[in-house]
Amino acid sequence: MSAVPPSSFFVLPRSKKLLGVAGFLGLALVLFYPFASSDSAAQGGVVTTAHGGVPARAALARPNEPLLPIQPNIDLNPAKVALGRQLFHDPRLSRDNSVSCASCHDLSRGGMDRRVRSLGVGQREGVINAPTVLNAALNFRQFWDGRSPSLEDQVAGPIHNPLEMDSSWAEVIAKLRQDARLESQFIALYKAPPAPALVQDAIAEFERSLLTPSRMDRWLTGDDAALSERELAGYALFKRHGCTACHQGANVGGNLFQRFGVMQDYFAGKPAISAADLGRYNVTGREEDRHVFKVPSLRNVARTAPYFHDGSAATLEEAVSQMGRFQLGVELPKQDVQLIVAFLHALSGEVPSP
Numbered sequence: 563m564s565a566v567p568p569s570s571f572f573v574l575p576r577s578k579k580l581l582g583v584a585g586f587l588g589l590a591l592v593l594f595y596p597f598a599s600s601d602s603a604a605q606g607g608v609v610t611t612a613h614g615g616v617p618a619r620a621a622l623a624r625p626n627e628p629l630l631p632i633q634p635n636i637d638l639n640p641a642k643v644a645l646g647r648q649l650f651h652d653p654r655l656s657r658d659n660s661v662s663c664a665s666c667h668d669l670s671r672g673g674m675d676r677r678v679r680s681l682g683v684g685q686r687e688g689v690i691n692a693p694t695v696l697n698a699a700l701n702f703r704q705f706w707d708g709r710s711p712s713l714e715d716q717v718a719g720p721i722h723n724p725l726e727m728d729s730s731w732a733e734v735i736a737k738l739r740q741d742a743r744l745e746s747q748f749i750a751l752y753k754a755p756p757a758p759a760l761v762q763d764a765i766a767e768f769e770r771s772l773l774t775p776s777r778m779d780r781w782l783t784g785d786d787a788a789l790s791e792r793e794l795a796g797y798a799l800f801k802r803h804g805c806t807a808c809h810q811g812a813n814v815g816g817n818l819f820q821r822f823g824v825m826q827d828y829f830a831g832k833p834a835i836s837a838a839d840l841g842r843y844n845v846t847g848r849e850e851d852r853h854v855f856k857v858p859s860l861r862n863v864a865r866t867a868p869y870f871h872d873g874s875a876a877t878l879e880e881a882v883s884q885m886g887r888f889q890l891g892v893e894l895p896k897q898d899v900q901l902i903v904a905f906l907h908a909l910s911g912e913v914p915s916p
Contacts, residue, residue: 623784646768774911796905825891
């Protein structure tokens with residue numbers, strides 16, 4: 563089967579008619595999910611690396627589940643990972659040496675900064691909530707609007723953004739080449755001094771190491787004691803309400819686009835619509851992509867408040883309730899919200915040690 567064009571891939575139609583909402587979205591999952599495009603991180607029960615690594619069959623003890631366990635990335639180059647980690651934490655990537663990748667993507671805070679909008683050079687406020695960098699290697703596109711096809715391509719965005727690092731490759735490379743020790747690392751690894759493509763390659767390799775298996779992964783591979791009764795009840799509700807129509811696979815999301823406000827217009831009550839609210843429309847210019855975003859991963863979601871592209875939901879409970887209202891067309895009972903939140907906590911994993 564040929565890949566579906568990414569500008570329209572996996573976007574369910576806006577509709578006010580409920581099929582039984584779980585049935586409507588469950589049907590969408592059954593129809594669409596197995597036919598992921600070739601760069602999707604999870605395809606038909608086979609977990610692959612997002613950069614085209616060798617597929618690895620998941621050790622599934624529960625093969626009919628919509629979620630897949632994370633597979634270790636065995637293709638990583640340790641030297642590139644180490645160099646990428648240095649660069650990820652290096653503020654010289656910014657114009658005034660004040661901001662690094664880790665400034666907005668703090669690994670100790672779930673891979674983001676827990677702000678509604680991040681602060682860049684000169685304390686300039688960004689326009690959108692910073693997504694987590696953890697498990698980003700499992701995303702089929704990068705950024706909320708999916709404008710970057712790879713982790714390598716994504717690296718350049720913040721460096722050139724005037725609200726973030728406000729720099730250029732010429733400035734960055736000039737500074738890095740003044741560091742004799744760092745230059746020797748590049749030459750030893752790449753047989754060449756620092757260059758844009760090499761910086762991108764190293765940082766992307768480091769980011770591919772940031773996979774965070776959780777207790778849910780242990781349960782998926784057969785450990786019955788990994789989840790509590792409340793978490794299992796929450797997972798059952800997560801599936802029953804249709805959440806897995808968009809949040810499935812190895813990354814519990816991150817592998818499709820979806821309109822924010824499938825069943826109810828999320829933006830109707832906003833005093834003003836910002837450019838960031840337009841989502842995928844900013845990339846394609848197509849009306850059907852207005853307010854369409856890459857579905858975020860729910861891994862580590864308990865640690866990454868505030869939620870949504872605009873950071874409007876301060877708590878996980880609020881986010882779950884709003885997802886029920888705007889995406890599923892239902893007012894979720896308080897008990898259901900609490901149980902689903904309990905399940906979502908089971909998706910938290912630890913950042914790998916250096």
